[in-house]
Amino acid sequence: MSEGSILKSQDDVVLSVEHVKKKIGRKWIIHDVTFDVREGEVFGFLGPNGAGKTTTIRMLVDLIKPTSGTIRVCGYDVNKNQEQALRFVGSIVENPEAYTYLTGWENLEHFARMQRGIDRQRIQEVVDIVRLDQRIHDKVSTYSLGMRQRLGIAQALLGRPKLLILDEPTNGLDPKGIKELRQFIRQLADEGLAVFVSSHLLSEIQLLCDRVAIISKGRVLAVGPVEELVSENAQYVIWDLSSVGEGRSLLSRQAGVEVISDAEEVLDDAIIAGMGQEAIVTRMDEQLVASIVRQLVSAGIEVNGVHKINPTLEQLFLKMTEGESID
Numbered sequence: 001m002s003e004g005s006i007l008k009s010q011d012d013v014v015l016s017v018e019h020v021k022k023k024i025g026r027k028w029i030i031h032d033v034t035f036d037v038r039e040g041e042v043f044g045f046l047g048p049n050g051a052g053k054t055t056t057i058r059m060l061v062d063l064i065k066p067t068s069g070t071i072r073v074c075g076y077d078v079n080k081n082q083e084q085a086l087r088f089v090g091s092i093v094e095n096p097e098a099y100t101y102l103t104g105w106e107n108l109e110h111f112a113r114m115q116r117g118i119d120r121q122r123i124q125e126v127v128d129i130v131r132l133d134q135r136i137h138d139k140v141s142t143y144s145l146g147m148r149q150r151l152g153i154a155q156a157l158l159g160r161p162k163l164l165i166l167d168e169p170t171n172g173l174d175p176k177g178i179k180e181l182r183q184f185i186r187q188l189a190d191e192g193l194a195v196f197v198s199s200h201l202l203s204e205i206q207l208l209c210d211r212v213a214i215i216s217k218g219r220v221l222a223v224g225p226v227e228e229l230v231s232e233n234a235q236y237v238i239w240d241l242s243s244v245g246e247g248r249s250l251l252s253r254q255a256g257v258e259v260i261s262d263a264e265e266v267l268d269d270a271i272i273a274g275m276g277q278e279a280i281v282t283r284m285d286e287q288l289v290a291s292i293v294r295q296l297v298s299a300g301i302e303v304n305g306v307h308k309i310n311p312t313l314e315q316l317f318l319k320m321t322e323g324e325s326i327d
């Protein structure tokens with residue numbers, strides 16, 4: 001198959017990372033990382049401390065080379081065709097600082113001079129996109145952290161990238177700043193940009209990202225839409241049964257059904273407490289639920305309620321990474 005036809009079949013893939021491995025000295029830091037990021041989506045890259053996020057991001061922007069595997073941006077190999085590939089990438093990696101004694105506009109002019117084809121009109125466009133027009137002629141030293149972040153994003157957008165890479169963008173922002181950044185990143189994605197965001201702030205990621213990759217110890221443990229990943233790990237609470245004891249014993253004999261007896265594993269105590277009676281907490285495939293209820297009923301055990309509880313991304317993450325620290 002020719003390169004052209006490969007690209008055609010994956011038209012909306014902007015970043016493709018395939019079996020990337022990285023050895024530093026004698027140590028394998030990245031064992032096998034594969035994922036892709038598509039046009040118009042916000043993709044979250046999540047992992048505990050030391051999982052390999054920074055190392056992966058450095059490879060994405062060609063600061064370091066993978067030991068093996070391929071990274072492509074818009075079809076161009078970052079390793080072999082840096083200039084063409086990186087033309088499509090805007091990034092804020094390793095916290096580049098703006099010159100605080102210059103105005104926001106002067107900073108953008110400075111960075112525009114380093115790239116080809118960026119005129120005054122483009123600078124004004126990115127200023128409008130990040131909504132800094134009211135303050136762009138003030139010195140950066142007077143900016144809040146949120147405004148500095150947005151100035152950084154404006155700078156990353158100057159070259160009209162197709163992929164925006166943000167390393168821990170919410171770090172240091174207050175809740176209001178985080179909310180604004182979230183809305184703003186969503187808007188960029190809605191306009192077609194592929195946005196790659198690394199973070200350990202899981203509740204934020206849950207609100208922000210369309211899909212996520214969960215990385216731990218240099219390996220990707222899961223990739224998918226947030227809703228799908230949490231739904232696959234849902235618990236089903238079976239409640240209001242005519243006999244809880246009989247129900248529990250029947251369920252524990254069913255293949256594919258796990259009855260959860262450890263209270264610590266229950267995803268949402270408050271919901272169960274609110275049911276006001278003894279309930280059976282289970283984990284099973286969604287498709288099994290209806291037949292399990294039928295079996296309970298045909299065994300003479302009445303069931304009046306089944307409630308699904310999705311884990312939060314944080315709960316899912318802790319389960320997958322076996323409680324590794326995320327801070």
Ligand SMILES: Nc1ncnc2c1ncn2[C@@H]1O[C@H](COP(=O)(O)OP(=O)(O)OP(=O)(O)O)[C@@H](O)[C@H]1O
Nearest residue numbers: 024025027029047048049050051052053054055056
């Ligand atoms: N140059 C290096 N030499 C040796 N080990 C390294 C080097 N760079 C990274 N590591 C190790 O590789 C692992 C992954 O590091 P990395 O910085 O990519 O993780 P991370 O997920 O970004 O974590 P953090 O959020 O703490 O930055 C860590 O165990 C780190 O100590």
